[in-house]
Amino acid sequence: MQPIDTHFAHDLILRHVDSVITLTDEQKRYFLSLLRPRRLRRKQLLVQTGEVCRYESFVTKGCLRAFAVDQKGQEHNVMFALEEWWISDLQSLLTEQPATLYVEALEETEVLQIEKKDLDRLFDEVPPFERFFRVKLQNAFVAFQNRIYSTISQTAEERYLEFRQRYPRIEQRVPQYMIASFLGFTPEFLSKIRRDLASR
Amino acid sequence: MQPIDTHFAHDLILRHVDSVITLTDEQKRYFLSLLRPRRLRRKQLLVQTGEVCRYESFVTKGCLRAFAVDQKGQEHNVMFALEEWWISDLQSLLTEQPATLYVEALEETEVLQIEKKDLDRLFDEVPPFERFFRVKLQNAFVAFQNRIYSTISQTAEERYLEFRQRYPRIEQRVPQYMIASFLGFTPEFLSKIRRDLASR
DNA sequence: CGTCTATTTGAATGTACTCAAAAGCGGTGG
């Protein structure tokens, strides 16, 4: 197994951060010093229900999903994360209570992790990061609100078409039955939707 | 019509902000100087589809809803806001594109408004506010994620019961048909759910 | 008291789910 290309990962996250805030070289070095690269095999868990989530993770390669399991044992995907997305169980990270989500790698995946205590320190010592995450969260808020609007106002077929348009990269990399779960219906029904769409 | 009790409103918002960050007296005065009180009659609009949303609003009294109208002319409530909540069309505020949401007062309502440009200035001049809104947005993110999980994993009845538990204050003040819309089903069906629940 | 709005009811319909089975597909080992 080849080693993680840390240079590539650092470069990627700096460009990502740079798109929102401006940092001095020293701030950049400090930020990078707080990050730990980690590689995950397919199906490996980054966060587990019952354990406190201690890291925020930035995806540099690969693909993950966050899901919860209901009383009947059914899995429900609440989000996916590709390259340049952040993922964690934010509720658990904030409250230091046991996670209610699993986060699982769907492929061979690499992330950069920052521990909660280091993130808090980063906020204190490099205030621009407050802005960075505020802006990221604003965008996430808008995306979630749009998603809620879709689920309360549209049919399964409409939501699927919208998803395809908005996240073509996810659709290509994630199995259908996980997309069905993300959109809130069964894999069998997604199969029918696709058949109907194809026959037009 | 009696004048707005600005002292009360300022007091309320300062306590609200204080629960997350610590400010000097001068920072508090500066913050308050950027706020404009506004009173809304029942059914009056705070944000309108087609116009750019220029303000973030903090509710000091009353109740509002944010909703979108679909192609068929149906309204869909995406959120409610009671006292001590913030509300706007964040997407429009951020991008300065025309709003896709309406925000409407459901009762006689009072808000404190801050203009986008003043909010941006506030972020530059009083960095603790970056933290304040970051924390607020983190909480909103978690709440929205939980709501998405509910809609993809639960039946209408389960979602209604959860809503009642989580937001009893909203349930008491908002008509049923708006709650049905918020939860993603029809008012007729909510009526049946309530009948079924009562008959046990 | 009358009017307007909100809620309830019921019948017919449609959308999406369940369960079981078959077909497809990709990887791995013989």
Added chain:
DNA sequence: CCACCGCTTTTGAGTACATTCAAATAGACG
């Protein structure tokens, strides 16, 4: 290189959950 295994997708029949439409009640307010 083929055969097999496990996993994903497809199919179909029967069912359940939720909608639509229309009409009857119930409540709120002037």
